[in-house]
Amino acid sequence: MTLLARHASxxxxxxxxxxxxxxxxxxxxxxxxxxxxxxxxxxxRNEWDSVLQASGNSQGFKEKYGDDLxxxxxxxxxxxxxxxxxxxxxxxxxxxENARIVRTALTSQTxxxxxxxxxxxxxLRRTERSKLSTSDLIDWTLRQGALVRGTIExxxxxxxxxxxLNIGAYLERADSTARLLDVKYFVLLPQVDYVGSGLxxxxxxxxxxxxxxxxxxxxxxGGEVTAAKIADFLILNRKTPRSLITSAEEANWxxxxxxxxxxxxxxxxxxARALVAELAEVSVDxxxxxxxxxxxxxxxAEVGKLSASIGDVYLSGEARP
Amino acid sequence: xxxxxxxxxxxxxAYFNEMFEDGACRPPYAGIEGWANDMPAEFRSLKQSxxxxxxxxxxxxxxxxxxxxxxxxxxxxxxxxxxFSTSEWRKLERxxxxxxxxxxxxxxxxxGRGEIVRAGKIPARLVYQNEAFEKAVVGFKPPRGVYxxxxxxxxxxxxxxxxxxxxxNCRTPSGVSYMLENREIMMRMFPQLFRENRIAxxxxxxxxxxxxxxxxxxxxxxxxxTLAILTPGHFNSAYYEHSFLADMMGIELVEGQDLFVEGDxxxxxxxxGPQKVDVIYRRIDDAYIDPLCxxxxxxxxxxxxxxxxxxxxVSITSAPGAGVADDKAVYTFVxxxxxxxxxxxxxLNNVPTWQCAKQDDLRYVLDNLGDLVVKEVHGSGGYGxxxxxxxxxxxxxxxxxxxxxxxxxxIAQPTLALSTCPTFVEEGIAPRHxxxxxxxxxxxxxxxxxxxxxxxxxxxxxxxxxSSQGGGVKDTWVIAE
Numbered sequence: 018m019t020l021l022a023r024h025a026s027x028x029x030x031x032x033x034x035x036x037x038x039x040x041x042x043x044x045x046x047x048x049x050x051x052x053x054x055x056x057x058x059x060x061x062r063n064e065w066d067s068v069l070q071a072s073g074n075s076q077g078f079k080e081k082y083g084d085d086l087x088x089x090x091x092x093x094x095x096x097x098x099x100x101x102x103x104x105x106x107x108x109x110x111x112x113x114e115n116a117r118i119v120r121t122a123l124t125s126q127t128x129x130x131x132x133x134x135x136x137x138x139x140x141l142r143r144t145e146r147s148k149l150s151t152s153d154l155i156d157w158t159l160r161q162g163a164l165v166r167g168t169i170e171x172x173x174x175x176x177x178x179x180x181x182l183n184i185g186a187y188l189e190r191a192d193s194t195a196r197l198l199d200v201k202y203f204v205l206l207p208q209v210d211y212v213g214s215g216l217x218x219x220x221x222x223x224x225x226x227x228x229x230x231x232x233x234x235x236x237x238x239g240g241e242v243t244a245a246k247i248a249d250f251l252i253l254n255r256k257t258p259r260s261l262i263t264s265a266e267e268a269n270w271x272x273x274x275x276x277x278x279x280x281x282x283x284x285x286x287x288x289a290r291a292l293v294a295e296l297a298e299v300s301v302d303x304x305x306x307x308x309x310x311x312x313x314x315x316x317x318a319e320v321g322k323l324s325a326s327i328g329d330v331y332l333s334g335e336a337r338p
Numbered sequence: 339x340x341x342x343x344x345x346x347x348x349x350x351x352a353y354f355n356e357m358f359e360d361g362a363c364r365p366p367y368a369g370i371e372g373w374a375n376d377m378p379a380e381f382r383s384l385k386q387s388x389x390x391x392x393x394x395x396x397x398x399x400x401x402x403x404x405x406x407x408x409x410x411x412x413x414x415x416x417x418x419x420x421x422f423s424t425s426e427w428r429k430l431e432r433x434x435x436x437x438x439x440x441x442x443x444x445x446x447x448x449x450g451r452g453e454i455v456r457a458g459k460i461p462a463r464l465v466y467q468n469e470a471f472e473k474a475v476v477g478f479k480p481p482r483g484v485y486x487x488x489x490x491x492x493x494x495x496x497x498x499x500x501x502x503x504x505x506x507n508c509r510t511p512s513g514v515s516y517m518l519e520n521r522e523i524m525m526r527m528f529p530q531l532f533r534e535n536r537i538a539x540x541x542x543x544x545x546x547x548x549x550x551x552x553x554x555x556x557x558x559x560x561x562x563x564t565l566a567i568l569t570p571g572h573f574n575s576a577y578y579e580h581s582f583l584a585d586m587m588g589i590e591l592v593e594g595q596d597l598f599v600e601g602d603x604x605x606x607x608x609x610x611g612p613q614k615v616d617v618i619y620r621r622i623d624d625a626y627i628d629p630l631c632x633x634x635x636x637x638x639x640x641x642x643x644x645x646x647x648x649x650x651x652v653s654i655t656s657a658p659g660a661g662v663a664d665d666k667a668v669y670t671f672v673x674x675x676x677x678x679x680x681x682x683x684x685x686l687n688n689v690p691t692w693q694c695a696k697q698d699d700l701r702y703v704l705d706n707l708g709d710l711v712v713k714e715v716h717g718s719g720g721y722g723x724x725x726x727x728x729x730x731x732x733x734x735x736x737x738x739x740x741x742x743x744x745x746x747x748x749i750a751q752p753t754l755a756l757s758t759c760p761t762f763v764e765e766g767i768a769p770r771h772x773x774x775x776x777x778x779x780x781x782x783x784x785x786x787x788x789x790x791x792x793x794x795x796x797x798x799x800x801x802x803x804x805s806s807q808g809g810g811v812k813d814t815w816v817i818a819e
Contacts, residue, residue, distance in 0.1 A: 018588075021606060021609075022608055023596055118572045121585040181609075337612070
């Protein structure tokens with residue numbers, strides 16, 4: 018059975034948008050928890066601002082709400098707003114719309130989960146806001162992601178379509194982990210003086226929590242939270258499900274499957290292998306020598322390059338073996 | 339009650355009720371009388387919302403974009419089935435197949451030697467100057483000589499044995515996914531009904547459709563043909579049906595942008611490179627198929643496709659040009675086609691029709707507007723029509739002006755006494771008018787699954803069953819003997 022290039026692209030984006038909805042929810046969680054600690058640093062900008070910057074939503078939000086950084090506005094913008102292309106509502110709509118186009122390539126169970134998520138989102142949008150708590154919205158979103166991924170694992174044929182769903186999801190995940198980490202280091206912490214302070218620690222723990230990894234971290238490292246440990250955990254540790262290396266290796270594994278089943282190795286595979294190789298060899302010291310922000314920026318660009326290459330090779334419809 | 343051409347049906351039409359005749363339940367409905375009567379109101383509304391939730395969850399919606407409001411509309415589903423006995427169905431089946439054969443013979447003829455025109459059975463003007471007549475395929479004989487591979491015949495019933503053909507759909511009749519999904523949902527909600535009644539299954543329709551498409555593979559195709567459905571895209575209101583059929587048949591669902599012409603063939607863009615496509619079941623109109631041949635600004639079609647088609651590199655179903663057979667003015671001559679090509683008498687009747695293009699007919703129509711149904715020759719979907727008995731004086735007068743302005747654009751028919759079928763309504767069970775569209779498949783053989791799409795006018799007294807005008811759908815049963 019062949020797969021239309023356009024449909025492969027739809028599947029790739031189903032994977033990406035589902036993952037992205039989760040990322041936005043995770044960012045909301047970071048913001049909501051950070052807003053709970055007393056603001057002691059004086060003159061320190063609002064925690065919500067960093068969340069907006071992290072998600073690349075700062076500009077759009079300001080155009081709509083100005084400087085009114087109330088939790089309710091942020092929540093409206095990041096969760097419900099259909100005009101914001103990266104709100105949870107938009108991501109779920111996009112995932113469902115892409116799925117609707119490729120219904121023939123999805124099992125009815127996978128479609129059912131995505132379509133139900135869309136229907137429930139419509140219900141949520143109609144519900145009185147005072148009846149919805151931020152944490153419920155976050156939980157709901159993360160649960161949708163888990164349902165979709167679980168159903169894909171459980172029911173989808175292990176064919177090329179399955180690979181494209183996964184490649185989309187893992188590239189998005191690599192990108193979002195890199196961004197979340199970068200935010201913490203570059204945006205959240207006001208000054209270098211705060212490194213190692215209580216505030217620093219608190220923020221790290223919040224990031225871990227947002228990645229559903231705070232307990233896992235304790236099991237793996239124990240004790241104090243340090244930048245080095247976190248970088249190791251979220252970038253280089255193969256045990257961490259959302260680390261950069263895990264995401265890159267998973268994407269690479271699916272690309273290898275494609276190469277095998279299509280009998281053809283392309284630029285996309287070379288690109289992915291190079292990324293995995295670098296992550297496998299680099300040490301935490303190397304990363305801090307380069308500068309965490311510089312390293313992460315480069316990784317985000319590498320992931321973007323890989324994504325573009327997959328687009329050229331498989332999704333554009335211009336492929337000629 | 340058979341309407342004659344110069345008379346209408348009498349002052350007070352008594353409608354044929356398909357379930358009750360003289361107060362007694364007709365045999366085909368015997369198996370559901372108890373079920374319907376014993377159903378408590380709460381249980382019924384529970385089941386009704388369950389059905390709606392199922393439709394929504396499966397995504398069987400009629401997407402209407404760009405009109406505001408909910409883009410995912412449901413076509414109302416009525417749980418009360420519409421039932422035929424085997425003997426009723428046999429007659430319908432023979433009549434529908436006969437008609438499908440004659441329509442295809444007509445198409446092959448008018449794009450060939452035009453014997454029927456030479457014999458003076460149909461005016462040349464009506465055929466060759468018809469908007470739907472496709473000059474680009476004159477002289478081309480499609481595989482097996484079939485033009486219309488899926489023929490949807492719209493039927494109404496006026497009495498126990500009286501069926502009338504309202505119109506033929508030779509291009510891309512839609513709605514078959516409702517036939518299949520309505521059945522799925524009924525079986526899921528009321529399994530006991532299917533245990534207690536011997537209801538002929540319709541579920542092999544996709545297999546039959548697939549076989550039909552494969553049987554008309556082009557000359558140059560070797561081995562198993564690759565089939566694909568060509569859709570205008572996911573914003574089309576019937577997109578659900580396109581994807582449903584592709585899924586049920588296990589074939590690709592392509593848009594124009596997925597296809598291209600190279601060499602003598604049509605190819606689709608896949609992740610592994612180009613793959614040849616042999617048979618295209620297109621769900622777009624003729625005018626959009628190939629911008630090089632038809633509408634130059636069409637983004638939906640494939641440049642160069644018609645050349646590949648005419649040189650036997652790809653099959654297009656239904657064949658471009660098939661529309662000339664389902665034109666409302668050509669419709670009048672279908673009984674003549676049956677006699678001419680098959681040497682048989684028509685099994686299903688046409689509704690008597692006045693052509694406003696003819697002086698005498700026009701005069702009659704204008705004198706009797708209040709009793710007639712007037713339709714645009716090329717219209718569809720229940721739009722642009724006048725139902726005389728249901729219209730106000732002002733509406734009739736406004737329509738009169740439109741007819742006088744362009745008489746050739748209108749035909750008129752008597753107001754048929756459409757049969758009714760019991761239907762669940764707010765207050766309980768009440769009769770509502772219904773029609774029927776069976777889907778006949780024409781390829782190597784002619785096939786008709788025992789069932790079809792029953793549309794029901796949910797508004798009391800309404801005779802318009804179109805979903806765009808407040809119509810709903812029902813599951814359609816044929817009780818096996």
